[in-house]
Amino acid sequence: MLIKKLQDKMDVLAHSDLLRHKWIAQSQTGTQQILLNSSETNPSKQTLFCSNDYLGFASHPDILCALKDGIDRWGGGSGASHLISGHMGPHEALEVKLSELFARLIPDNRCLTFSTGYMANLAVMTVLGDADSEIFSDELNHASLIDGIRLCKGKVNIYKHRDYDALAQLLDKSTADVRLIVTDGIFSMDGDRANVEVLQKLAHKYDAWIVVDDAHGYGVIGGEGLGSLEVEQSINGRMILVGTLSKSAGLSGAFVVAHQTIIDYIFQTARTYIYTTAPLPAISYALLKSLDLMHGDEGRQRRGHLRVLEQHLRCGLSDLVDEYSNAGLSISDSVSPIQAVIVGESQRAIDLSDGLSELGFRVPGIRPPTVPIGTSRIRVTLSADHSINDVDRLMDAFRILFKKTI
Numbered sequence: 251m252l253i254k255k256l257q258d259k260m261d262v263l264a265h266s267d268l269l270r271h272k273w274i275a276q277s278q279t280g281t282q283q284i285l286l287n288s289s290e291t292n293p294s295k296q297t298l299f300c301s302n303d304y305l306g307f308a309s310h311p312d313i314l315c316a317l318k319d320g321i322d323r324w325g326g327g328s329g330a331s332h333l334i335s336g337h338m339g340p341h342e343a344l345e346v347k348l349s350e351l352f353a354r355l356i357p358d359n360r361c362l363t364f365s366t367g368y369m370a371n372l373a374v375m376t377v378l379g380d381a382d383s384e385i386f387s388d389e390l391n392h393a394s395l396i397d398g399i400r401l402c403k404g405k406v407n408i409y410k411h412r413d414y415d416a417l418a419q420l421l422d423k424s425t426a427d428v429r430l431i432v433t434d435g436i437f438s439m440d441g442d443r444a445n446v447e448v449l450q451k452l453a454h455k456y457d458a459w460i461v462v463d464d465a466h467g468y469g470v471i472g473g474e475g476l477g478s479l480e481v482e483q484s485i486n487g488r489m490i491l492v493g494t495l496s497k498s499a500g501l502s503g504a505f506v507v508a509h510q511t512i513i514d515y516i517f518q519t520a521r522t523y524i525y526t527t528a529p530l531p532a533i534s535y536a537l538l539k540s541l542d543l544m545h546g547d548e549g550r551q552r553r554g555h556l557r558v559l560e561q562h563l564r565c566g567l568s569d570l571v572d573e574y575s576n577a578g579l580s581i582s583d584s585v586s587p588i589q590a591v592i593v594g595e596s597q598r599a600i601d602l603s604d605g606l607s608e609l610g611f612r613v614p615g616i617r618p619p620t621v622p623i624g625t626s627r628i629r630v631t632l633s634a635d636h637s638i639n640d641v642d643r644l645m646d647a648f649r650i651l652f653k654k655t656i
């Protein structure tokens with residue numbers, strides 16, 4: 251019965267063009283990768299426009315060297331959860347470093363690290379979202395925030411994407427003891443940015459706190475690479491920042507930086523911190539190197555190149571969308587290395603993605619439930635390791651496919 255039931259459900263997904271497939275990478279993360287599509291037998295070399303390795307740090311020789319060095323010094327697994335015996339020197343050093351990095355943006359802060367961003371978001375939302383709280387969440391927040399919110403005990407309000415007037419009206423009606431505004435910093439499927447400065451004004455006015463998931467902003471935007479908070483003019487207090495170390499930092503893990511009492515309480519009570527084995531210390535050790543590079547000259551230079559690529563990609567795509575103006579295409583309002591080409595129906599996104607793959611580019615089609623129904627898209631992400639020529643070649647491939655299919 252169970253097998254039949256599950257097969258029937260998958261048949262429904264297949265019928266709606268929503269079945270997911272695996273790609274098996276046969277070489278390390280980079281802008282060129284050997285990939286095997288699970289439905290094919292021969293791997294092919296593809297130019298990747300889909301990883302979150304924004305700075306190209308997943309293959310940075312100094313970071314890989316630090317990872318090997320970390321294993322030599324600190325061995326393999328941590329052997330236990332943080333609060334038993336798994337919390338080792340490099341874990342602590344990473345938390346201290348992140349806390350110092352954000353000291354000017356989040357005063358009186360402390361930092362707590364997690365194995366993944368997903369776990370960090372579950373921790374923040376379940377710990378802070380108790381029965382006395384009320385949550386105000388942007389409708390396009392990441393799935394891990396949404397799942398954390400689903401586990402909250404407080405009342406939940408979803409506001410229209412970046413509609414801060416609607417948010418203000420909801421806040422105005424709230425009588426809860428604690429109000430939590432929850433938002434992505436850079437939204438993962440469109441690449442647009444929350445207006446954290448406006449959110450902070452609302453937080454002051456309505457005595458609320460703001461949870462910002464800056465998975466796609468940290469390391470990528472801001473002069474020093476500190477992300478969405480750094481690009482705003484005035485940020486002070488009322489911030490609970492979540493960042494990931496799996497994207498621009500090139501390795502894995504996540505962190506939360508907030509007022510020390512908030513972090514102390516998360517440390518005491520978060521189940522995704524307490525009941526899981528601490529990550530390999532070598533990863534934290536190598537992350538220290540990654541952060542040095544990210545917030546130093548090299549990070550600055552790589553972010554500068556990303557900005558040039560983003561501009562070039564956006565101009566190219568917007569010309570293409572104008573050229574095929576009757577084709578029902580649009581591009582997202584991006585200010586980041588994430589750029590969506592919205593095509594509408596799922597099958598169209600699959601066809602375009604398959605066509606790009608045949609031409610040697612891995613650019614995924616993103617479909618519901620990851621994005622709202624009717625907004626399936628091709629999601630392009632850039633890395634500082636791409637060249638202008640890579641972007642031009644991608645544009646040529648889009649043009650070939652648009653000519654053929656539209």
Ligand SMILES: Cc1ncc(COP(=O)(O)O)c(C=O)c1O
Nearest residue numbers: 366367368392394438465494496
């Ligand atoms: C906005 C956002 N938050 C959190 C996460 C989860 O991070 P991690 O991959 O470290 O679990 C992701 C990952 O894709 C993300 O895009």
